[in-house]
Amino acid sequence: MPHGDMSRRGKPDAPARRRLTLADQWRTVPNIVTMTRIVLVVVFLIVLSLAGADGHHSLAARWWGFGLFTLAALSDKLDGYLARRYDMVTDLGKLLDPIADKLLVCGALVVLAAFGELNPGGWIITVLFLLRELGITVMRLFVLDTDGLVIAANQAGKLKTLFECVGLGMLIFPMWSIVTRGGAFERAYYWLTYAVILVALVLCLYSGAVYVLQVLRARRMADHDGGPDRSHDGGRNGGRDAHDAGGRRRRV
Numbered sequence: 001m002p003h004g005d006m007s008r009r010g011k012p013d014a015p016a017r018r019r020l021t022l023a024d025q026w027r028t029v030p031n032i033v034t035m036t037r038i039v040l041v042v043v044f045l046i047v048l049s050l051a052g053a054d055g056h057h058s059l060a061a062r063w064w065g066f067g068l069f070t071l072a073a074l075s076d077k078l079d080g081y082l083a084r085r086y087d088m089v090t091d092l093g094k095l096l097d098p099i100a101d102k103l104l105v106c107g108a109l110v111v112l113a114a115f116g117e118l119n120p121g122g123w124i125i126t127v128l129f130l131l132r133e134l135g136i137t138v139m140r141l142f143v144l145d146t147d148g149l150v151i152a153a154n155q156a157g158k159l160k161t162l163f164e165c166v167g168l169g170m171l172i173f174p175m176w177s178i179v180t181r182g183g184a185f186e187r188a189y190y191w192l193t194y195a196v197i198l199v200a201l202v203l204c205l206y207s208g209a210v211y212v213l214q215v216l217r218a219r220r221m222a223d224h225d226g227g228p229d230r231s232h233d234g235g236r237n238g239g240r241d242a243h244d245a246g247g248r249r250r251r252v
Contacts, residue, residue, distance in 0.1 A: 025092040025093070028088045028090060028093070029082055029086070029088065030079040030083035030088050031079070031088075031092055031093050031096060033078055033079040034079040034093060034097055037072055037076075037079070037100045037104075038099065040068060040072050041100060041103045041104045042103075043068060044068035044104070044107075045107045047061050047064050047065045047068060048062070048065035049111055051064075053116060053117060054115070054117065054174070055177065059174060062172075062174045062177075063174060066172045069168065069169060069172050070169060072104050073104065073165040076161075098140070099137075101161070105133070105164050105165075105168065106126075108168045108172065109129055109168070110126060110130075112168075112171055112172070125198075125201055128201060128204075128205065129201060132205055132208045133204075136211055139211070139215065143215055143219075154214065156203050157210075157211065159207075160200055160203035160204045160207050163197075163200035163203060164197075164200045164204070167199075167200050170196060171193050175189050
């Protein structure tokens with residue numbers, strides 16, 4: 001009986017937890033994990049840059065860079081899981097998580113393109129990735145702020161993230177240090193890596209277009225069902241499902 005009373009009394013408290021002050025949001029475990037990931041990504045980019053093209057300045061730094069990239073990529077789901085598991089989904093987390101993701105992928109692309117390790121068309125590929133990621137991130141934040149809408153990720157967006165991490169991980173991995181340099185295996189490995197990154201680029205652009213269509217459709221539905229006021233109220237007061245969905249699927 002006491003447990004039942006606590007459960008009934010606990011439900012009204014949930015919105016209060018979602019309206020944490022900014023200072024409180026900084027101290028939640030999921031957001032601490034996300035901020036740690038951002039620091040990890042910055043360290044990774046510094047180490048990768050210090051290693052030089054193909055680890056010319058330091059092969060050890062290149063291996064460390066690969067390890068840090070792998071750790072940052074694998075920890076991507078941890079903060080979202082903790083936020084959902086312990087009901088700690090916050091607006092700050094929704095802002096920081098995509099920043100960590102985009103910083104990892106786009107930062108690695110810029111460094112590798114500058115090293116000339118992503119050819120042919122390394123800078124063209126990188127710029128297309130950057131434009132898509134920046135554009136969708138800005139649109140996501142704009143739609144959340146103006147309409148209170150959280151758009152679920154589409155399947156292409158999830159596959160895009162997988163191919164990005166696998167392709168960049170393969171490119172960062174110093175395969176040339178453990179096989180014959182310039183040999184048939186190394187060449188085949190590089191072109192396989194290049195193909196994975198191209199697939200990631202296609203999925204990146206396609207999922208971006210799908211996201212734009214999802215936003216337009218969601219806004220039309222919101223206007224038809226009562227306009228932005230209902231969306232704002234659902235997002236801030238009664239929209240646990242919408243925010244939870246955003247917490248589960250923050251990647252497009």
